[in-house]
Amino acid sequence: xxxxxxxxxxxxxxxxxxxxxxxxxxxxxxxxxxxxxxxxxxxxxxxxxxxxxxxxxxxxxxxxxxxxxxxxxxxxxxxxxxxxxxxxxxxxxxxxxxxxxxxxxxxxxxxxxxxxxxxxxxxxxxxxxxxxxxxxxxxxxxxxxxxxxxxxxxxxxxxxxxxxxxxxxxxxxxxxxxxxxxxxxxxxxxxxxxxxxxxxxxxxxxxxxxxxxxxxxxxxxxxxxxxxxxxxxxxxxxxxxxxxxxxxxxxxxxxxxxxxxxxxxxxxxxxxxxxxxxxxxxxxxxxxxxxxxxxxxxxxxxxxxxxxxxxxxxxxxxxxxxxxxxxxxxxxxxxxxxxxxxxxxxxxxxxxxxxxxxxxxxxxxxxxxxxxxxxxxxxxxxxxxxxxxxxxxxxxxxxxxxxxxxxxxxxxxxxxxxxxxxxxxxxxxxxxxxxxx
Numbered sequence: 550x551x552x553x554x555x556x557x558x559x560x561x562x563x564x565x566x567x568x569x570x571x572x573x574x575x576x577x578x579x580x581x582x583x584x585x586x587x588x589x590x591x592x593x594x595x596x597x598x599x600x601x602x603x604x605x606x607x608x609x610x611x612x613x614x615x616x617x618x619x620x621x622x623x624x625x626x627x628x629x630x631x632x633x634x635x636x637x638x639x640x641x642x643x644x645x646x647x648x649x650x651x652x653x654x655x656x657x658x659x660x661x662x663x664x665x666x667x668x669x670x671x672x673x674x675x676x677x678x679x680x681x682x683x684x685x686x687x688x689x690x691x692x693x694x695x696x697x698x699x700x701x702x703x704x705x706x707x708x709x710x711x712x713x714x715x716x717x718x719x720x721x722x723x724x725x726x727x728x729x730x731x732x733x734x735x736x737x738x739x740x741x742x743x744x745x746x747x748x749x750x751x752x753x754x755x756x757x758x759x760x761x762x763x764x765x766x767x768x769x770x771x772x773x774x775x776x777x778x779x780x781x782x783x784x785x786x787x788x789x790x791x792x793x794x795x796x797x798x799x800x801x802x803x804x805x806x807x808x809x810x811x812x813x814x815x816x817x818x819x820x821x822x823x824x825x826x827x828x829x830x831x832x833x834x835x836x837x838x839x840x841x842x843x844x845x846x847x848x849x850x851x852x853x854x855x856x857x858x859x860x861x862x863x864x865x866x867x868x869x870x871x872x873x874x875x876x877x878x879x880x881x882x883x884x885x886x887x888x889x890x891x892x893x894x895x896x897x898x899x900x901x902x903x904x905x906x907x908x909x910x911x912x913x914x915x916x917x918x919x920x921x922x923x924x925x926x927x928x929x930x931x932x933x934x935x936x937x938x939x940x941x942x943x944x945x946x947x948x949x950x951x952x953x954x955x956x957x958x959x960x961x962x963x964x965x966x967x968x969x970x971x972x973x974x975x976x977x978x979x980x981x982x983x984x985x986x
Contacts, residue, residue, distance in 0.1 A: 559587060567601075568701050569853040574646040575694065578637040578702035580623070588623065598857045599639035600655040600698060603632035606705065611663065611709065611768045612673035613715060615656035621874040628773045628790040628829045631673060638709065647694065653681045654691045655698060663709055675735070675858045725831040735858040735866060736774030737785070738765070739851040746808040747776065751787065751828045753902050754951050758823040761794065765854035768824060770794050775869060777851050778834065785837035788830035788873060796823045799935055800928040804953055828918055830875030834845070837872060886973045886981055891918075892962040893943070896973065900953065900984040905958040905973065907950045912943035918965025924982050929961060 557567040562953075565587035569576040578595075580587055588595065599619045603612040603626060610631050616622040626632070638655070640646040657678040663669055681692060701708045738759070740747045750757045761768070768791055776787035800821045806813050807957050839850055845868040846861075857866045884898040886905070896913035898904075907913075913933075917926060937944040952958035955969030963972070970982040 552700060552704075554701070557795040559590070566705075568705055569641065573662060573697060574641050574644050575638065575697050575701075576641050577705060578619075578635075579635065579640075579705050582633050582635065589622065592620050594639070594642050595623070595637065597639050597645065598649045598652045599637050600647075600652050600659060601638070602636040602659070602702075602709070603629065604636060604709075605632050606707070608670070609668070610670045610673060613656060613660045613663070613671065613678070614674075615649075615652040615678070618874070619872055622870065624875060625788065625830065625873060629673065630771075636702060636705065638701060650681050650683065650685075650688055650978075651691055651694060653678070654683060654687070655695055657681075658691070658695050659698070665712070668711075669709060671844045675733070676860060677865060686860075696716040706835060733769060733772045734767075734774075734856050736765070737851055737855040737857050738771060738774060738776050739779065739853065740776050740787075741779045742782070742810075743779070744809070744811055746810065747778065747787070750805055750808040751831070753808075753904050753953070754804070756792070756825065756827045758796070758805055759826050761822045761824050762819075763822070763853050766855070766950075767856075768794055768821070768854075773829070774857070775873065776780050777839075779850065782834040783839045783850065784834040785842070785869065785873070786832055786834050787828060788875065789826045790829050791824050792827050793825040795945065796820075798823070800931045801935060801950070803928075804951065807953060830873065832873055834835060836874075837869060842868075884975050884981060884984060886975050888959060888962050888973050890959075890963055890967070890972055891916075894958075896958060898973065898981050898984070900986065903954055905952050905955045905969070907946060907952065907958050907962060909949050911946045911962065912940070913937065913943045913946065913962045914964035915939070915942070917962055918963065921960070921965040925960070929964070932961060 551917050552570060554570055557569075559565065564581045565584040566579050567576060568579070579590065596618050598617050599615070601614050601616060601619055601622065603614075604610070604768050605924050608631065612626075612629065612632065614622065616620045619639065622637055660671065660674065660678045664671055702709055703711070747757065759958070770791055770793050772791045774789055775785045776789065777785050777788070790930060800823060802823060839847075842865065846865045855862070857869070881902065884900065888894040888896070891914040892912055894913060895908045896911070897906045897908065917929065921929065932950070933944060936948055936950050937946055950961070952961065955973050956967060957969065959967040959969035959972045971980045973981045977983055
């Protein structure tokens with residue numbers, strides 16, 4: 550039977566769009582990864598049970614999932630950098646046609662169908678979805694919902710379910726795809742407030758250098774996870790992504806020492822390996838508490854790093870993902886500033902924390918001033934090796950570099966001791982000392 554699909558687009562771009570059939574109680578959203586406006590405008594509709602697919606058609610990679618809250622799940626999946634579009638199949642506004650059990654069945658059926666066709670890489674799914682137990686009416690309805698979902702996906706222009714592709718298009722097991730995705734783990738890390746103020750470090754830098762010990766040594770670049778904060782929180786409050794791992798000690802890492810509540814054993818520190826962890830989300834400490842997590846297969850407070858992406862933790866991980874809904878980050882009033890003494894540097898200064906970030910492509914002095922000696926000289930040389938490259942008469946920063954004070958940033962750029970509060974000036978030509986509290 551012929552079907553007439555209607556498409557609603559918010560801005561005539563045909564990027565993010567809604568597909569529906571007037572006679573059906575379901576619809577499909579196609580959402581561009583960068584289209585926060587579309588997601589915000591449809592937040593109410595994205596808060597119901599749904600089948601979703603994260604897709605990158607260029608690299609032929611998919612992730613298939615189910616959720617009771619598409620809005621929160623898509624925000625959590627920002628940590629996955631492979632996808633460019635999201636497809637969400639759910640009930641029409643004002644209806645509750647699809648239940649959580651039915652979308653769980655649709656997840657498993659969609660995975661099996663696309664896996665069998667063999668045209669797309671599903672390695673982003675760390676575990677094979679399981680079929681739930683269905684009631685009598687659900688056994689009749691679910692196959693019909695699956696056909697609806699397939700029709701919507703095809704009408705939206707995606708070829709995930711097409712059967713007339715050539716054998717050459719298939720991803721054969723013995724012929725791995727170029728740049729095939731590496732399987733990544735999802736971790737749960739314990740953090741003890743009496744030892745380290747992780748919240749303060751994240752608030753200041755948005756990242757932390759985490760010592761790799763015990764089974765955490767198995768982590769890989771691109772892994773994601775959550776942090777359980779000990780007393781008084783006794784709850785999961787952070788999510789993160791691992792930017793790099795197996796990093797040797799560098800003086801740049803000493804910036805985190807200010808948040809340690811115990812004496813830092815530098816001899817042990819310089820012989821350790823570190824993971825570079827970036828904050829990706831934060832929630833209140835009353836959402837994923839230890840008491841609640843114990844009701845979902847967690848035996849007690851974690852004492853060491855746990856790999857949540859194991860079959861035995863599936864229920865626990867599903868609960869965490871469904872309930873970890875990051876708070877909207879309040880914009881920081883950062884001050885744009887510049888430094889031109891022996892350099893041509895630009896930065897962002899936070900008056901609240903006094904952190905100053907020297908921006909990528911800033912030019913810094915390749916030489917050292919006579920007043921820079923000893924450990925300060927060694928630290929600058931190490932940072933230059935890690936973060937700068939030679940370009941004519943200057944060194945150019947390859948990435949943003951954070952400092953816990955304007956003077957520390959000025960010393961690095963100028964090549965010697967300097968009063969950063971006076972040396973850095975804002976866009977109106979005033980020293981940033983005017984923002985000092």
